[in-house]
Amino acid sequence: QVQLVESGGGLVQPGGSLRLSCAASGFTLDHYNIGWFRQAPGKEREGVSCISHSDGRTYYADSVLGRFTISRDNAKNMVYLQMNSLKSEDTAVYFCATDMGRYCFAPGFGDYWGQGTQVTVSG
16 A cells, blocks of 8 residues: 655744654655645645655755755655754645656646644744
């Protein structure tokens, strides 16, 4: 069964850090581009970060550039999102998604999606 499961969300004060994890099962991540997306209440889902399978190139939304870092561990079939200097506007449900054929953040990106993990920045 193909599955992506996010973890690591929670409540954190502004300026704090969290590391999100995305575990893949039922398939291997080696040949997939992997992205992190988020959706805040009443807002559209937006791409946060993405990493290419072909050359490891990373992409970030302007709003998180310099604060978030995406990484992947193909041996563990895991993807991570290190989030530092968190702000209240980072509050959202965070999803990981993978796509074999589409470039990072391309329209329709996401062969597989996780169920999401809540990140709340408040204090």
